[in-house]
Amino acid sequence: MALGSLDRSGDRAPYRQIADQLRAAMDRGDLAAGDKLPSEADLMRHYDVARMTVRQAVQELRTEGRVVAEQGRGVFVRLPAPVRRLASDRFARRHRDAGQAAFLAEAEKAGVTASVDEIQVGRGQAPALIRERLMLDDAAQVVIRSRRYLASGQPIETAVSYIPADLAEGTRIVEHDSGPGGIYARLEEAGHTLDRFTEEVTARMPTADERRRLQLSPGTPVLTVLRTAYDTEGRAVEACDTVKAAPAYVLEYDFPAR
Structure with a gap:
């Protein structure tokens, strides 16, 4: 899955930009139901951000019901078929x-x-x-x-x-x-x-x-x-x-x- 980059000159918070890009990947089908999101470490390294920024992005997706965290396994896309x-x-x-x-x-x-x-x-x-x-x-x-x-x-x-x-x-x-x-x-x-x-x-x-x-x-x-x-x-x-x-x-x- 190809991830984009952050617009650090814009007004939109970095964690929201990361959530936007992950959400777009789900909508495109690059991340399908049941797929595991990149790890915190991978996202931190790719976007060059702190762990808290990544966690805020993932929490936004969890709040929307788009992903679910499984203890000890990671975060997975949760998009049940309508x-x-x-x-x-x-x-x-x-x-x-x-x-x-x-x-x-x-x-x-x-x-x-x-x-x-x-x-x-x-x-x-x-x-x-x-x-x-x-x-x-x-x-x-x-x-x-x-x-x-x-x-x-x-x-x-x-x-x-x-x-x-x-x-x-x-x-x-x-x-x-x-x-x-x-x-x-x-x-x-x-x-x-x-x-x-x-x-x-x-x-x-x-x-x-x-x-x-x-x-x-x-x-x-x-x-x-x-x-x-x-x-x-x-x-x-x-x-x-x-x-x-x-x-x-x-x-x-x-x-x-x-």
């Missing part, structure tokens, strides 16, 4: 008929290998906001399904689904493996044909637990999406609270101009 979410397509019935849940359909379009771990299934009362979306009273029970999604081994999303207990009981929704097509396929098999979805999208900084579970670099934001699914009778049959690593997603929506 999973393009097509709001008009990802919940299409044809995916469920083919045995694919929404995340599998998204991952296939992006050309990444999808996997799910940290699956937990339980029963209890939903948080107030979820009860409101599901139009449930305070005493109502829900089945709670929590999981983490990975794209080619990289954690990029956590999700918690809340399904009214009377809809989930007697189906594979209460099992660890909900079966081909996921919980939406099971709901439709039980007679609750899906009609529409609503989503509320926000952005924020992650909690400490979210940073750990999604392996986020300092300063990396997350997207939160609260989705509610309705059947053809107008009943809210599921609410799903997801937290997504922002660099891994492109949210694309297609809707008519009428």
